Amino acid sequence: MFDQNRLFYVLFGLVVIFQTSSCHKTIKNYGAYCANDTARGDPNLIPIDESQPRFINKVENGTLYQIGAGEDQVWLIHVYGNTGYDFGYAYGTLLRDQINKVLPRAWAHFEEEILKELKNLKLPKWFVDFVVDKGLSFALDIQNDLVKKYMDEEVYNEMRGIADAAQVDYKTVIRLHMLGEITRGRCSLYGLWGNATLGGKTLQLRALDWDVDGGLQDYPVITIYHPLTSKLGHPFANVAWAGYIGTLTGMSSLRLGISEIGVSFPDDTFGDESMAGLPFIFVERHILQFSETLDDALSFIANVRRTCHLILGVADGKLGTARMVQYSHSIVNFFDDQNLQPLADWHPRIPHAIYSGMDWLCPSRQYKLYKAITDQYGQITPELSIKNITSVVKTGDLHVGVYDLTDNIMYVANARGTNEQGPMEAYKRQFVKVDLNVEFARTR
Numbered sequence: 001m002f003d004q005n006r007l008f009y010v011l012f013g014l015v016v017i018f019q020t021s022s023c024h025k026t027i028k029n030y031g032a033y034c035a036n037d038t039a040r041g042d043p044n045l046i047p048i049d050e051s052q053p054r055f056i057n058k059v060e061n062g063t064l065y066q067i068g069a070g071e072d073q074v075w076l077i078h079v080y081g082n083t084g085y086d087f088g089y090a091y092g093t094l095l096r097d098q099i100n101k102v103l104p105r106a107w108a109h110f111e112e113e114i115l116k117e118l119k120n121l122k123l124p125k126w127f128v129d130f131v132v133d134k135g136l137s138f139a140l141d142i143q144n145d146l147v148k149k150y151m152d153e154e155v156y157n158e159m160r161g162i163a164d165a166a167q168v169d170y171k172t173v174i175r176l177h178m179l180g181e182i183t184r185g186r187c188s189l190y191g192l193w194g195n196a197t198l199g200g201k202t203l204q205l206r207a208l209d210w211d212v213d214g215g216l217q218d219y220p221v222i223t224i225y226h227p228l229t230s231k232l233g234h235p236f237a238n239v240a241w242a243g244y245i246g247t248l249t250g251m252s253s254l255r256l257g258i259s260e261i262g263v264s265f266p267d268d269t270f271g272d273e274s275m276a277g278l279p280f281i282f283v284e285r286h287i288l289q290f291s292e293t294l295d296d297a298l299s300f301i302a303n304v305r306r307t308c309h310l311i312l313g314v315a316d317g318k319l320g321t322a323r324m325v326q327y328s329h330s331i332v333n334f335f336d337d338q339n340l341q342p343l344a345d346w347h348p349r350i351p352h353a354i355y356s357g358m359d360w361l362c363p364s365r366q367y368k369l370y371k372a373i374t375d376q377y378g379q380i381t382p383e384l385s386i387k388n389i390t391s392v393v394k395t396g397d398l399h400v401g402v403y404d405l406t407d408n409i410m411y412v413a414n415a416r417g418t419n420e421q422g423p424m425e426a427y428k429r430q431f432v433k434v435d436l437n438v439e440f441a442r443t444r
């Protein structure tokens with residue numbers, strides 16, 4: 001809703017943004033994490049669940065399935081549409097109960113955490129002042145005003161469809177999608193191809209280490225989007241939680257995969273940050289939804305108005321290669337296996353591989369991932385990665401996605417939900433196998 005007061009704050013915010021060089025950092029200080037955590041975890045020996053999705057429910061523009069077994073089940077939803085609203089309305093109808101459980105709890109949790117950790121977040125002062133004076137909701141609404149003009153209108157329409165169908169507050173749905181820019185997780189990624197993998201497959205890892213206390217993992221959702229018009233791009237799969245439509249993890253029907261790491265320990269090559277631009281979760285989503293090739297994806301990243309310090313991974317199963325991107329508001333650098341950065345004895349280059357463990361300047365975690373890849377070089381499959389890479393490196397507590405971009409198959413695990421048994425971290429739990437050849441071909 002437009003008002004004069006709001007406009008003043010937006011303009012004020014814009015002025016202040018360019019006087020600050022950093023926008024926001026992860027909640028906790030992971031210094032010790034990067035310096036000292038050299039212990040290896042145990043292999044994950046739980047067999048991968050390969051069962052077929054089970055039909056649950058159907059509406060005009062969507063079908064809901066569950067996939068996986070016992071406590072490690074995941075909702076698998078197909079949505080079809082000519083508009084973002086069609087997608088959102090089907091999603092909100094089929095997942096109404098789940099959304100109504102996730103949203104209030106996640107919101108209350110993140111609000112409490114952010115208020116508690118406000119000083120450690122290194123947000124611009126104007127933003128912190130808004131949070132303190134007027135509350136987090138108000139501050140996130142201002143942030144939404146700053147990003148609105150860079151967003152795809154259909155994404156808002158999709159959120160509105162979700163809010164209408166699930167009968168939740170539209171503004172709360174939007175605010176939840178602004179949190180990623182403030183509370184970026186530390187995470188790990190790799191892209192492996194050619195000599196690095198068994199049979200020369202193109203594989204990608206997305207290990208998400210984010211907040212496991214917000215209850216997001218109680219309702220994990222894989223969404224398969226089926227646009228009925230080319231205006232909405234091509235089919236793609238997004239891995240998230242009930243009510244969350246930004247992309248942190250996913251694969252497209254053109255066999256592109258995406259992964260991301262929030263940077264808390266940059267070096268001076270990173271440049272500036274800004275809160276005015278396309279939030280990174282929608283940069284990633286755009287790539288899955290619209291990019292046809294690796295080149296498309298990289299030129300989108302080069303030209304979009306970027307925001308935060310990040311590392312992105314983009315892999316292409318058609319070309320059989322991957323790139324890593326050093327990403328901020330003011331700079332962007334693209335790396336392959338020949339020029340990967342940062343170049344250090346704790347982060348050496350590996351032929352036919354790009355990788356990053358937990359952060360940019362994160363010696364112990366970077367080196368652990370390096371060792372896990374090189375010790376098993378040439379033998380790596382999705383199964384081996386699940387068994388003896390993520391579990392040993394100990395990365396991916398909230399969720400892990402392993403993408404086989406050659407065969408179009410995705411493997412996913414989630415953190416332990418409320419009242420569930422077994423280990424907390426996703427990388428220690430059972431993975432489910434999702435055959436995207438089958439899922440992308442399912443018709444309404």
Ligand SMILES: *[C@@H]1O[C@H](CO)[C@@H](O)[C@H](O)[C@H]1NC(C)=O
Pocket residue numbers: 031032033035036
């Ligand atoms: C790493 O561990 C050593 C020995 O336990 C300790 O003295 C040092 O402060 C730790 N470093 C960090 C960054 O936590």
Ligand SMILES: *[C@@H]1O[C@H](CO)[C@@H](O)[C@H](O)[C@H]1NC(C)=O
Pocket residue numbers: 060061080081082083086089090228
């Ligand atoms: C389903 O999608 C079609 C477009 O393909 C749209 O015209 C229709 O209104 C949608 N139905 C519902 C219930 O959202």
Ligand SMILES: *[C@@H]1O[C@H](CO)[C@@H](O)[C@H](O)[C@H]1NC(C)=O
Pocket residue numbers: 195351352
């Ligand atoms: C890949 O392996 C082949 C066969 O061993 C070798 O000739 C080639 O140099 C390797 N390529 C790279 C980039 O390591």
Ligand SMILES: *[C@@H]1O[C@H](CO)[C@@H](O)[C@H](O)[C@H]1NC(C)=O
Pocket residue numbers: 043371372375376387388
């Ligand atoms: C895991 O990899 C290590 C080498 O990094 C190897 O020594 C060990 O045997 C592997 N374990 C399993 C269960 O594959």
